[in-house]
Amino acid sequence: MEMEDQRDNSKKRTRQRKTSSLLSLNNTTTIFPLLLAAATQLSNSHKNTPNNSSEILVKKCLTKLHQSLLSNIQNFPTSVLSLFPILVNSKCAGIARRSAEIVGLASLVSLDMNELVALDEGIVKGLILMLGSEKRKVSVAACNALLDLSSTLIGRRSLLEFxxxxxxxxxxxxxxxxxxxxxxxxxxxxxxxxxxxxxxxxxxxxxxxxxxxxxxxxxxxxxxxxxxxxxxxxxxxxxxxxxxxxxxxxxxxxxxxxxxxxxxxxxxxxxxxxxxxxxxxxINVSEFVIPLPSVLVDRKIFGWSDLGFENFLLHHWESSPSLVRRLSGSLSEENDILSSFAQSLNFKEPCPTFVASVLQNSISCVPIASDELNIISFLEEVRSELGCPIIYEQDIRVIRTEQPSKKEVHFFQKKVDPCCFKKPAFNNMDIMQCEEAFKEGYTIALRGVEFRFASIATVADALASLFGQPSVGANIYLTPPNSQGLACHCDDHCVFVCQLFGTKQWSIYPQPNLQLPRLYDRFDRECCLGEQNSLAECRKFLLREGDILYIPRGFPHEACTHDDGSSDLARFSLHVTFGVEVEPPFEWEGFAHVALHCWYKTQKQLHGASVEPLSGNLDLMSVTLLHLMIELIGASDSTLRKASLVGALVLPLEIDDWLYLNQKTTFNHIIDQINKASMFLEVFRSVEVVIEKNEDPFHRMRWLRLLYQETETIPEHDWNVPLALGEFQNLFPSCAQHKDMTEAAFMQIKSKFCDEVLFEDVIDSYKLLLEKYKKARKQYMNGMLSLHCNGFPSS
Incomplete structure (x- = not known):
């Protein structure tokens, strides 16, 4: 018996010596057959019958592979990776752990091997299962290997897939x-x-x-x-x-x-x-903004009369200021739309101490482009800025207007230094200095409040729905007694000023330009301070707690907490402004563009049915030129600059609804104006000029591509309108050579469009575009609210 044991041990030592000699060779190609044989034998072993010799051989092979990866990657036999689905699932903790380490290292040292591993379902699934191992070293090795694999996009996508x-x-x-x-x-x-x-x-x-x-x-x-x-x-x-x-x-x-x-x-x-x-x-959390009933918002802002909102739209919207006085009660009433926000501030006189807590809970709200509809694309662009503390000018301003010069002065002068390229983020010291600034007469203005407080977001969301717009912005302004924050200025958007605490004296001057200013258009600030803004023409409004003042876009205005000579003593003021920013697609000009798109799409569908087809480059260019003509009309016709409220219509439509009738009447007026206009030569010349300058004639209408990109093209014909500069330049020369024919085609299509387009046929497409804008804004709002401490429900 002893002799047999000695012979067995001798054979075992002989096999080990042979294995060692093989592994000592520099040629790593011998590892694959050895590892394959040992791994196969090991996997075929019964759970309760461990094969120690196979384990030893596998471990030595893995050690050799690990060394080759560290020393010379060129000697690593990539074919051996095909064995790793077996190895990472090994019952032997040591083999599984070392296998994971090799997979991770291979994923790091070579993009090709990273891709091989990522595409191997067995390896990836095996590593994922190893995460749940009760043995810590195995779990750690698997986690590290998966992190190494995630160093490439293909690796991350593979991990997500499994x-x-x-x-x-x-x-x-x-x-x-x-x-x-x-x-x-x-x-x-x-x-x-x-x-x-x-x-x-x-x-x-x-x-x-x-x-x-x-x-x-x-x-x-x-x-x-x-x-x-x-x-x-x-x-x-x-x-x-x-x-x-x-x-x-x-x-x-x-x-x-x-x-x-x-x-x-x-x-x-x-x-x-x-x-x-x-x-x-x-992004898709639904609890952040709990919808307010539109009836409540309507009555709280426009009065308790049944005709409040209708009267406001007919007599004040985008045309004249309007004041809604709070009839009775306190701002802390439970049914007030701003009561929860007002109570959350824990406001105490005489010195507001809530400033620090509000600012400390805020982070920078990185601006999102108005036409950005892909929230993931936005995040990838701004990820290096996301999450930092509030930034001066972008999120907050601490400012006052000196008297009598009417010059604006910033408390943090260094933070508005144009030579400073680094965005100046606030720290605790800056926040504490804001209270000192307040005592010295400076107004603290915080932007993007709808992204910081869910209670404000709720009101902003309700206002956006009421006016049929994608979103509404909100800022808060805290002004000390006997002080003025911003100097007299015009806004490119309509605002609703809601007085929360204290009082404030507002001065609103006549509109210096009958044309409504457009969002993002630069305007001459001096127009707000000209001789036409005399005191005789100025309208004054003293806002008390609960009052709401509406100021249309383009109306110069200023506000202060100076004593106006009444019985009220000069007091500090806190108010929130809700800004209704009308994006280009949601002006009436935008609605006219959508109408042309819908009509054009119908013509293509008719062509598919062989009914009076549009054909050729002349017709294609004519539709494009008609878009440009609508833009030219919008530059001079005030109606096309106004906000379309079609998005506020409730479906299904009621033919006797006053808002529906109002919007349809406006649309018919605009189509009539387009039909009467004979602007072909003017449009054609403007196109020649921009092409000569290599400029984009559609820079203000980039959003149109959202409509035409989704249009299905008919086989053998490209029906998409050439909205890109390159496409336009390629098509225009042939039309210029046949200018008379182009003009005839243009006039025919213009007349056909104006005769056939129907208001009701445009509403669905317009609302679909509106929903895309709203979705992106909603996702952004949810993300920002969540990054603020008070933005997510505790349960």
């Missing part, structure tokens, strides 16, 4: 709850939003968090919606708890430059990546 994100989110939530200690590390002295987070937490938990954040920030909207609602919500609450801590650290401005001797785990999670994850998970 639900790695949900595993990471669930895994992080399983970490025992404990007070989170976090510091910021800004080694490169970049923006504070790019600072890395260091945790006094379990390093493995931090790695899981990093992996989850990385994958969340790769998701599109559709993928985010696939995350189980309950899991997404719990993880979001967890991230927001961490975010509150991080935000406090940013305000303290104590980012340190090194982790040494601090016993902290420096992570690859940055402030902006954490903020982006919170933003993305909040």
């Amino acid at each position: 639900s790695a994100l949900e595993w990471f989110m669930f895994g992080f939530l399983q970490v025992p709850a404990s007070p989170i200690l976090v510091s910021l590390c800004d080694e490169d002295e970049r923006s504070v939003a790019c600072a890395r987070l260091a945790f006094k937490e379990d390093g493995h938990a931090v790695s899981i968090l990093h992996a989850a954040i990385t994958l969340i920030n790769t998701c599109n909207v559709e993928r985010l919606e696939k995350i189980p609602r309950k899991l997404s919500r719990k993880f979001l609450v967890s991230l927001k708890t961490l975010w509150e801590n991080v935000h406090n650290q940013m305000l303290l401005g104590n980012a340190w430059s090194s982790c040494r001797d601090r016993h902290l785990n420096l992570s690859n999670v940055t402030v902006n990546s954490l903020a982006e994850s919170i933003f993305r998970l909040s």
Whole structure:
């Protein structure tokens, strides 16, 4: 018996010596057959019958592979990766762990191997399953390997496809709850939003968090919606708890430059990546803005008369100021639309101390372009700025108007230095100085309040629906006694001034230009201060708590808390302004463009049915020129500059509804104006000029591409209107050679359009465009509200 044992041991040692000699060779190609044989034998072994020799051989092969990756990647046999679905699922913890380490290293050192791993379903799924291992070293190795794999876009997409994100989110939530200690590390002295987070937490938990954040920030909207609602919500609450801590650290401005001797785990999670994850998970949360009944908003702002809103639209909207006095009661009444916001401020006289708390809870609201309809595209553009503290000029101004010069002065002069290229973010010291500025007579103006307070967002959302617009902005202004904030100025949008606390004296001057100013158009500020704005023509309004003042766009105005000689003593003032910004698509000119698009689409459908087809480049150019003619008419006709309220119509339409009749009458008037206009030569010449200058004739109508890009083209014919400069330049010369024919085609199509277009046929397409704008604004609002501490329900 002893002799047999000795022979067995001798054979075993002989096999080990042979294996060692093979592994000592520099030629790594011998590893594949050895590893294949050993791995196969190991996988065929019974669970309770471990094969030690096979395990030893596999481990030695893996060690050799690991060394080849570290020393010379060229010697690494990529074919061996095909064995790793078996290896990462090995029952042997040591083999699974080392396999994961090799997969991770291979994913880092070579893009080709990263792609090979990402496309191997067996490896990816095996690594994901390893995350749930009870053995910590195995779980850590799997997590690290998946993080390495996520270093490329194809790797991240593969992980999302196999639900790695949900595993990471669930895994992080399983970490025992404990007070989170976090510091910021800004080694490169970049923006504070790019600072890395260091945790006094379990390093493995931090790695899981990093992996989850990385994958969340790769998701599109559709993928985010696939995350189980309950899991997404719990993880979001967890991230927001961490975010509150991080935000406090940013305000303290104590980012340190090194982790040494601090016993902290420096992570690859940055402030902006954490903020982006919170933003993305909040995009489709429905609880942020609880809709207000439109009837309540109507009555609270336009009076309790049944004809309040109708009377306002007919006599004041975009034409003259209007004041709605609060009849009785207190602003703290439960049914007041601003009561919850007013109560949340915890306002106390004589010195408002709420300023610091409001500003400390605020972050910068990175501007979103008016025509940006892809929220993910926006996030990818601004991710380096997301989550930083409020920025001067962009989010806040601390300003006063000196007397008698009427010159505006900023309290933070250094922060408006045009030579300063770095955006000046606020810290705690700046916030505390705001209270000092208030005592010195400066007004504190905070922009984008609808993105900071859910209660304000609710009112803004209701106003937007009431006026059929995508969104409404909101700012708050805190002005001390005997002071003036902004100098006399004009706005390119209509505002509703809601007086919350104190009183304020407003002066509104006659409109210097009968043409309504358009959003983003530059205007001459001096027009607001000219001789035409004499005191005799000025209208004065003293606003008390609960009063609402409407100021149309283009009307010069100023406000102060000076004693007006009445029985009221001069007091401080806090008011919120809601700005109704009319984007180009939602002016009447925009509605006329949508009408032309709808009619043109109908013609294409008729052509498909072989009924009087439009054909050839002349007709195509004629439709394009007609769009340009509508724009020229809008530059001079005040009706086309006004806001279309078609978006406020309730479907199905009621033919006796006053708003429906009002909007239809306006539309018919505009079509009549287009029909009467003979502007072909003027439009044609303007096109020649812009082409000579290589300018884009559609720069103000870029949004039109949203309509025509979705139009299906008919085979053998490209029916899309040439809205890009290059397309237009290619088509125009042939039409210029046949100018008379082009003019005849233009006049024919113009007449045909004006004769055939119907108001009712345009409404659906117009509302579809409106909903796209509203969706993007809603997503942005949700994301920003969630990044503010008071933006997410606690439950």
